[in-house]
Amino acid sequence: MRLFKLAIVFTLMLAVLLAAAGCPAPEEETSTPVTAAQDKPAPPAEVDDNVPAPKLVSEEAGEINISGGTAHIPVMEEAQKVFAVMYPNVKISIAGGGSGVGIKQVGEGLVQIGNSGRAPTEEEITTHGLVEFKWAIDGVAAVVHPDNPVSDLTKEQLIKVFAGEITNWSELGGADKGINVYTRDEESGTRKVFVELGLDDGSFVDTANVVVSNGAMKSAIAQDPDGIGYVSVGHIDETVKGLALDGVAPSLENVKSGAFGISRGLYSLTKGEPEGIVKAFLDFLYTDEGKQIITDKGFIPAG
Amino acid sequence: MNGRAGERVFQFLCWLSAAALIGAVLMILGYLVLKGAGSLTPELLFGDTDPLKALTGRAQVFDGILPAMAGTVALVVLSVGFALPVGIAAGIYFAVYAPPRVKGVLALLVDILASVPSIVIGLFGLALVIFLHKHLSPAIQPSLLISSIALACLVLPYIIRTTEVSIDSIEPELKLAGQAFGASKLQNTFYILIPRALSGIISGSILAIGRAAEDTAVIMLTGVVASVGMPGALTGKYEAVPFFIYYISAQYANQRELAQGYGAALVLLMICLGLFGLAFLIKRRLESRFFYRG
């Protein structure tokens, strides 16, 4: 009999623990979500006529899982914040992984939105019935530490540096220091674009340090005075210096005009036409407010 | 003469080793405190959000670690909740009931589980998801529940071993006393052995909590993400403090995020050392072997 008591106690303990963990988030009681809107700077009043932008608080609930391209993350996070005010019951998770991961995961139905920093291939689109949304134009540029005197490379030099044939900054007019090459993993769309358009399908030296996202590349280069890597142009700020390629600086204007050669679109992909909250979220990127976020994060809104 | 000098050199080397070790650790902890103490403000938890609104769920927190803290708490509660009943029961079985031969085999397996690196247990969790995703329901994905199950596997052997050792180390006279009075094996176990071993079991469980709270490798393969908000459902993604620290270390976007990383690392350190101190107070004698983790 005692045993049963003990068993009951165990079960109760487990039940309580489960219950406690099941609803630790008090946000489920969203009784008065309206007030939250006042915390934010007032959103622009006018809305693009073509795009239905939900301005009122919606009671719609659900989950949007996003993964893939890491260049997209700053925009996604900001959009998540604003979207959360309009849709307080919608949970948005944002993970990185790289473009390859985004495309495959959305194809497998593991996430609702897969981001890619390169155009998906025909094969990728047809296998999984993907629909693409290109919402920004971006470039990819080689970056170095801000203290590095080198600020311009020819394409030939760029290829040799990343291939490990030029190994000292003095060969490029810099200090007599070894060059530390950083690269991304194979899933990266940024890497793919950089290899194709920046390195003319060249390769990376095998001693290159591997980092997993645009954000990680930026902080790695910001910390390494002798490092060189490549990031999305939208990610370049005062902590890293974008290198001009053949005399053309990696500025938004040059990317937009096509003068800077390494440019690409930022895509979000869904499996089939998006519906409901997923559609609402993607639509938001095309509203004035969405475009403002895209511009603020250093990209050129598309479409 | 020679002996004296030898002794002195030996003593000196011993002290030097200890000083080097402690110095290195103090340097790391000191650096963290120096850099992180300034971040220990309510803002670290709540970001720009009004704390009152965040806590009542009327506003989501985006720039603070509150969601990550909540995620870690949910993880710990779930995983230790799963592992505790099974672990204590298994420990009792090993200590009281198991015939030597059965114990030999089962305990070997538990020992192996204790030494399997946590990333491999995470990989196991991932394999489990893939298997279930393919064969049971495509809706199954890496999630809070899967992470908790994997973490439960990680802490299970600690709980089993502390339970077993706590009972084993009871004085033999006491172990037999109950039966001498005619108590059954079960009565003896629950009325004499377990109460006697309770402090050991509790302190072991607290250490398991600390282990579950600090582990990063298991969760990074089974459903943790950098940004989602408060954990909502068992089947959903979640944030966690150790993953946040890892994430920030690699890809902080600005000084503010970096400062948050230091703050979060300091918070996690204090939580873990606090739990450790608690376990220590409950059971003053510590068994070095339980701290074997991979």
Next chain:
Amino acid sequence: MQPRSEQAAERILLVCAVLSSLITAAILVFMLIMGLPLLAGGRIFTLAISAWEPGRELFGIYPMLLGTLAVAPLALIIALPVSLGTAALIGVAQPRGAVLFVRRFVQLMTGIPTVVYGFVGVFLLVPLIRGMAGRGTGMCVLTAALLLALLVAPTMILFFGEAFQSVPRAYLLAVDAIGADRWQKFCHVILPNAWRGVLGGIVMATGRAFGDTMIALMVAGNAARVPQSVYDPVRTLTSHIALIKAADYNSLEFKSIFACGLALYLVASVLVVLIRRIGRHEAAR
């Protein structure tokens, strides 16, 4: 008195014990099933000796095997003398005052989260090592090994300390009686009598050094290439698993991480068997 509930209780406890042990087996089975296509036939050898270049369809784990074999033993070599010295201090001297503090401190070290070591390592140790090396990024074999040494030292020290203290008192008294000094006592009596315990501690620490993920992942640079010096970046088996993005579950690339998992699992199992061997002799003595 209550034979049925007695039986039921024993059965429930047995089920829990079996369940716990089965997890160990389940992990092995999952690793084998998931990694099977790569392991079948002679491909396991190709896997173990070829490079990691997914672009060229090469999914070997050779660089990671060697990476782990570079970082873990170096960490152990750094940690061993320090741990022996510290353990001798705790085990031989009276645990009073400063010595007691050292012991408590070492125990406390076991509670420091790995990710905290990694985090501070990135911002404190990496720049230091970069400056010291005068080349490279500072994210390298040495940085990871140094931090890993801190991680495994308490395991060694506490294990050694126990072994030193379990040397029969009579031996110590006998040595004292013939007027040996502490150094002689340690070298000629304690160490020879506790060497199995020391070995056990080393094996235990080896397991931790092989199995840790976060430190190498955060501070070792993760280049999938065999390191040529301690200042070269390196990717260990554990960080390789952590770095692979689980996107296409059927790709060979994905399956290769289960080969890494399997390798780590086998190392862990062998070490456990070793520890048990050592422990059994100890008990028999």
